[in-house]
Amino acid sequence: MSEWLENHLPKVVLAPSFIAVLIFVYGFIGWTAWVSLTRSKLLPKYEIKGFVQYERLFDSPRWDTAINNLYIFGALFIVIAMVLGLALAILLDQKIRVEGFIRTIYLYPMALSMIVTGTAWKWILNPGLGIESTVRGWGFENFTFDWLVNPDFAIYTIVMAAVWQSSGFVMALFLAGLRSVDGEIIKAAQVDGIPTWRIYTAIIIPSMAPIFLSAFIVLAHLAIKSFDLVIALTGGGPGYATDLPATYMYAMAFSRGDIGQAAASAMIMMLVVFAIVVPYLYSELRAKND
Amino acid sequence: MKRFALATASSLAVLASTSVMAEPQAEVLHWWTSGGEAKSVAVLQEEFAANGGTWTDMPVAGGGGDAAMTALRARVLSGNAPTAVQLKGPAIQEWYEEGVLADISNVAEAEGWDKVLPASIAAHMKCEGTWCAAPVNVHRVDWIWANADVLAANGIEMPTTWDEFNAAAEKLQAAGVIPLAHGGQAWQDATVFETVVLGLGGPEFYKKALVELDPEALTSDTMVKVFDQMRTLRGFVDENFSGRDWNLATAMVMNGEAAFQIMGDWAKGEFLAAGKEPGKDFLCASTPGDGYLYNVDSFAMFDVEGDDKRAGQELLAKLIVAPKFQEVFNLNKGSIPARTDVALDKFDMCAKISAEDMATSSENGSLLPSYAHGMALRGAQAGAITDVVTAHFNSDMSSQEAVQQLADAVANSY
Numbered sequence: 001m002s003e004w005l006e007n008h009l010p011k012v013v014l015a016p017s018f019i020a021v022l023i024f025v026y027g028f029i030g031w032t033a034w035v036s037l038t039r040s041k042l043l044p045k046y047e048i049k050g051f052v053q054y055e056r057l058f059d060s061p062r063w064d065t066a067i068n069n070l071y072i073f074g075a076l077f078i079v080i081a082m083v084l085g086l087a088l089a090i091l092l093d094q095k096i097r098v099e100g101f102i103r104t105i106y107l108y109p110m111a112l113s114m115i116v117t118g119t120a121w122k123w124i125l126n127p128g129l130g131i132e133s134t135v136r137g138w139g140f141e142n143f144t145f146d147w148l149v150n151p152d153f154a155i156y157t158i159v160m161a162a163v164w165q166s167s168g169f170v171m172a173l174f175l176a177g178l179r180s181v182d183g184e185i186i187k188a189a190q191v192d193g194i195p196t197w198r199i200y201t202a203i204i205i206p207s208m209a210p211i212f213l214s215a216f217i218v219l220a221h222l223a224i225k226s227f228d229l230v231i232a233l234t235g236g237g238p239g240y241a242t243d244l245p246a247t248y249m250y251a252m253a254f255s256r257g258d259i260g261q262a263a264a265s266a267m268i269m270m271l272v273v274f275a276i277v278v279p280y281l282y283s284e285l286r287a288k289n290d
Numbered sequence: 291m292k293r294f295a296l297a298t299a300s301s302l303a304v305l306a307s308t309s310v311m312a313e314p315q316a317e318v319l320h321w322w323t324s325g326g327e328a329k330s331v332a333v334l335q336e337e338f339a340a341n342g343g344t345w346t347d348m349p350v351a352g353g354g355g356d357a358a359m360t361a362l363r364a365r366v367l368s369g370n371a372p373t374a375v376q377l378k379g380p381a382i383q384e385w386y387e388e389g390v391l392a393d394i395s396n397v398a399e400a401e402g403w404d405k406v407l408p409a410s411i412a413a414h415m416k417c418e419g420t421w422c423a424a425p426v427n428v429h430r431v432d433w434i435w436a437n438a439d440v441l442a443a444n445g446i447e448m449p450t451t452w453d454e455f456n457a458a459a460e461k462l463q464a465a466g467v468i469p470l471a472h473g474g475q476a477w478q479d480a481t482v483f484e485t486v487v488l489g490l491g492g493p494e495f496y497k498k499a500l501v502e503l504d505p506e507a508l509t510s511d512t513m514v515k516v517f518d519q520m521r522t523l524r525g526f527v528d529e530n531f532s533g534r535d536w537n538l539a540t541a542m543v544m545n546g547e548a549a550f551q552i553m554g555d556w557a558k559g560e561f562l563a564a565g566k567e568p569g570k571d572f573l574c575a576s577t578p579g580d581g582y583l584y585n586v587d588s589f590a591m592f593d594v595e596g597d598d599k600r601a602g603q604e605l606l607a608k609l610i611v612a613p614k615f616q617e618v619f620n621l622n623k624g625s626i627p628a629r630t631d632v633a634l635d636k637f638d639m640c641a642k643i644s645a646e647d648m649a650t651s652s653e654n655g656s657l658l659p660s661y662a663h664g665m666a667l668r669g670a671q672a673g674a675i676t677d678v679v680t681a682h683f684n685s686d687m688s689s690q691e692a693v694q695q696l697a698d699a700v701a702n703s704y
Binding site for chain 1: 356359360363366367381384385388474475476479528529530531532533668669670672673677680681682683684685695698699702703
């Protein structure tokens with residue numbers, strides 16, 4: 001008995017959470033996939049009608065906007081947050097005074113909820129209250145900064161707020177990475193008289209590849225499921241210019257009683273996540289098998 | 291003591307009339323949780339208790355009813371629907387098609403609802419001929435509110451056509467006043483849009499385009515003109531309008547920063563709460579053109595098990611449409627009674643105009659459901675139209691393009 005327990009204890013302990021994940025994650029992914037093939041409106045129906053919901057989805061100009069916004073927002077957010085985070089980390093790594101204090105300042109936005117960030121930036125960017133009116137108040141009457149209310153630029157205000165929120169966190173990740181690089185190698189390079197920028201580009205940054213990957217994965221999933229920031233900052237507006245797939249799905253499922261359409265958009269969102277995560281998992285698993 | 295006696299007497303009367311011995315029970319799902327609205331529901335609650343019923347309150351705030359609808363979905367799917375739910379317009383029919391609504395025709399017939407409710411409003415309360423919901427109030431949507439001092443200072447009368455409105459707005463703009471206070475949220479864009487459709491196209495066109503979704507009407511020249519007028523109106527709002535809440539826009543009219551606002555009569559509540567007087571400080575008139583767009587709140591009755599619950603449902607339905615509740619509730623909420631035989635002595639002048647117009651428009655067939663407030667169309671279709679309206683209003687899309695997108699969006703929404 002005790003031997004059986006010893007052999008099977010890990011499985012017994014893991015079984016409940018395994019079953020829960022199986023039902024509540026994969027089970028409901030399956031359920032959503034099923035519903036996305038039906039004509040469900042107010043309540044879910046289970047009669048399969050083919051791919052109508054997907055056809056409707058790809059015919060909808062609002063979904064086009066949402067997906068394009070996801071590309072713009074995702075790409076800019078990830079790249080800018082990583083570049084800024086890395087720059088901040090390298091600057092902080094110069095053995096400066098009060099580093100702990102400065103680090104806390106940069107990390108602090110991460111402690112705020114996206115709703116707070118969104119609301120604060122809404123006021124900062126509002127042409128009648130924030131930057132524009134302040135600068136005009138200084139006497140620059142022609143100064144305009146109306147991105148928040150300009151449908152062509154509103155999506156970039158979301159990038160700004162999101163970068164502000166997350167780049168400190170990326171900085172912390174990179175800082176840990178910088179510190180984990182073997183000091184002996186750096187000293188050896190310095191002895192050889194190699195300039196500092198070369199030490200960074202040729203030795204330190206390449207050795208941080210795994211950190212880049214984890215930062216990318218964290219930021220990418222933040223971008224894809226972004227919802228609260230959009231709701232707080234622009235409410236999806238002006239018009240639906242800053243809709244993201246998550247806000248589209250919410251509108252369809254909860255405001256319009258169009259559950260089939262919401263399920264179809266959720267499936268597409270999941271495929272986008274898969275497109276990013278699957279290559280990552282594949283490379284991880286292959287590395288272990290080698 | 292007198293109140294107690296009255297309560298006992300009336301509860302006896304109810305018991306006698308419905309001949310159901312079980313104590314009436316009702317669980318009511320609603321999202322009237324803000325100040326004036328909560329007060330209005332409390333009136334119903336008290337009256338229900340005074341008639342011997344037990345009221346279980348189920349307020350679900352948030353998202354303009356979205357959160358309540360999510361709660362309702364969960365309750366219905368688990369086979370435990372509330373007794374009565376705040377629902378309106380085609381949503382009632384949608385739930386009826388799911389097979390979950392009750393039949394309250396016996397109450398409606400005993401109380402003679404058919405005689406006291408305007409025909410087009412009564413039609414919303416019926417599911418394939420049987421009564422399944424009780425109307426609470428009528429909000430008029432096609433109102434235009436104005437700051438009396440600003441209009442007087444610029445020598446402007448309340449406009450009766452859209453051309454007059456445009457001329458007045460240009461004059462105001464030249465004088466440095468924001469002509470139209472507006473909040474750039476999709477539903478507010480849609481509210482303005484439907485009043486323009488009604489004003490430029492007339493009641494017949496409105497019905498064809500926004501109730502029957504006739505593709506010809508949607509792509510007609512009139513609709514192009516409607517979008518042209520929307521583009522003109524876009525020029526009359528301040529540059530800072532994006533995302534503004536409607537009550538902030540009302541405040542702009544109140545303090546003279548802006549001259550006009552197009553909004554339903556819930557805006558009146560804001561004026562009154564600030565101590566402004568209708569006719570003196572602010573003016574109310576229907577938006578240019580004929581017709582009347584209504585937004586009727588109602589309670590749909592769900593199929594419930596048990597005599598006590600069914601008795602509660604019937605009592606609730608009876609009380610909701612009874613003149614006493616209709617008067618007290620609507621005085622609190624700023625709307626007008628759905629039944630036409632309630633004395634309006636205590637109501638303000640805007641409410642009286644609204645009631646008068648409702649009666650005349652009901653007779654000549656121009657009493658129409660508001661699309662922007664979920665009375666005319668189902669969620670998916672109304673949402674599809676709103677998407678196009680708000681995209682056009684907030685970009686430089688041409689009217690022709692908007693009309694084409696409108697027809698496509700509607701066709702794609704089924």
